[in-house]
Amino acid sequence: MDNLNINWFPGHMTKALRMMRANLKLVDVVIELLDARIPYSSANPVMNELLEGKPRVVALNKADLADPEWTKKWIKHFSTQGHQVVALDAMTGSGTKALVSQVEQLGYQKATKLVSKGVNARAVRAMILGIPNVGKSSLINNLNGVNVARVADKPGVTRGKQWIKIGRNLELLDTPGVLWPKFEDVEVGFRLAITGAIKEDIYDLEKVAVRMLTLLSEQYPERLIERYNLTAPLPEDPTEILELIGKRRGCLRSGGIIDYEKARRLILKEFRDTKLGRFTLDRPGEIRVLVDTEK
Ligand SMILES: Nc1nc2c(ncn2[C@@H]2O[C@H](COP(=O)(O)OP(=O)(O)OP(=O)(O)O)[C@@H](O)[C@H]2O)c(=O)[nH]1
Ligand SMILES: [Mg+2]
Incomplete structure (x- = not known):
């Protein structure tokens, strides 16, 4: 496992961060996409720093592959830490309605503030952030209803920039932010x-x-x-x-x-392939540093 970081450090990471910071300025809310089987391991180590207090919804994707009992516990864990959280299956779209409504609610607060300052009301803007292969493109495709973003089962395939309108109140940046995982662990x-x-x-x-x-x-x-x-x-x-x-x-x-x-x-x-059933490998309360206390 020694050479896992070869594709990411440091050039790729610096460039990815610069692009992400620029894109973050454009949105009201961030959807942090995690793998429900490994919510700790699929989290990015600098997410909190990167968001600088920007509202986020934690989305536990591939929940169809995860152990439902543990997904419940993870939801509780993230809620206790003050986050909005939703379990998703980006392939079937299960959970996406709840996701959209949570994103709209969080973004609405910011939009209302703008309106009070005399700015015309506008749709809530959001973007997806997540590590490779966590399901960013699948989620965008599902929310959009057609296959605009390319989906592949190999990590690292998304490029290009546009907004996708979802219903009347939400616009999603069609380029997700690709983050690196905690390679050092x-x-x-x-x-x-x-x-x-x-x-x-x-x-x-x-x-x-x-x-x-x-x-x-x-x-x-x-x-x-x-x-x-x-x-x-x-x-x-x-x-x-x-x-x-x-x-x-x-x-x-x-x-x-x-x-x-x-x-x-x-x-x-x-x-x-879930031939052995649905698994959750990361569990809240494991001794390692937890997602939200990570610096
Ligand atoms: N079972 C299941 N598979 C999923 C789900 N979401 C995505 N996948 C699969 O996971 C793989 C990766 O999905 P992508 O949407 O390409 O992931 P991505 O985050 O865009 O990946 P990169 O573009 O490489 O960063 C694909 O094989 C998808 O079919 C889900 O909710 N459940
Ligand atoms: Mg992709």
């Missing part, structure tokens, strides 16, 4: 890789698969047991779990030797 790197937010060619598949099995056997052992027909308790050593899964699934090379590489790819794919 190794555990964050793992969780980004496990959930598919990082390109496969820059992480070590073996380490990521091992970390994933460790996390799953701690957080959701029964899912592993059920899916791969294993027996409880699971072995402590994740490599042994991988071996068992490999055997069950016939990930074998000639001579009956386990094909570990194949087994690693299989479990990561099945995890991301």
Whole structure:
């Protein structure tokens, strides 16, 4: 995981920040898009600084892939910290109505102030900020109703600038702000890789698969047991779990030797495809620094 930051520091980051600061001046409200499975790990380390008190709605996207019980807890967590928060599925549009209404309410306060100063009433303006692959383009497409922004399953594909009108009261900047994640935190790197937010060619598949099995056997052992027909308790050593899964699934090379590489790819794919159910890897209250206290 050592070289995760090669694409981002420092040139790319400085340029991205400059553009984002300029765009931020144009909007009343920011939609901070997070991955509901990893709300901590998918947050940007300098978000608070960047926003300088600008109102934001925290949107927990890919909620369809996350554990609903933990999504509830995350919503409570963010609410307790004084944020507006909504769970989303940008693919089906579930949660987008609530999102639009929260953004409008927050922005309305600013618009009213302007009107009291004699400025003509105008629509609320908003933009989306989030790390690569969190679903920014999908959300824009969904809000717009047609596929204007390009969506891809590879991180890093959005370019170009325009406003998209959503209903009568909201305008959304069609260019989202792409932020970098907390690369310096190794555990964050793992969780980004496990959930598919990082390109496969820059992480070590073996380490990521091992970390994933460790996390799953701690957080959701029964899912592993059920899916791969294993027996409880699971072995402590994740490599042994991988071996068992490999055997069950016939990930074998000639001579009956386990094909570990194949087994690693299989479990990561099945995890991301929710074949093992819906998962939340980050939990509020974990010992690491929490999103909003981060400087
Ligand atoms: N299941 C599910 N998948 C989603 C959701 N939102 C986005 N995706 C998928 O996540 C991947 C990334 O989505 P994008 O909308 O391209 O993400 P992005 O933030 O624009 O990514 P960059 O442009 O690379 O910064 C795509 O494969 C989408 O289909 C969601 O709510 N649920
Ligand atoms: Mg995009």
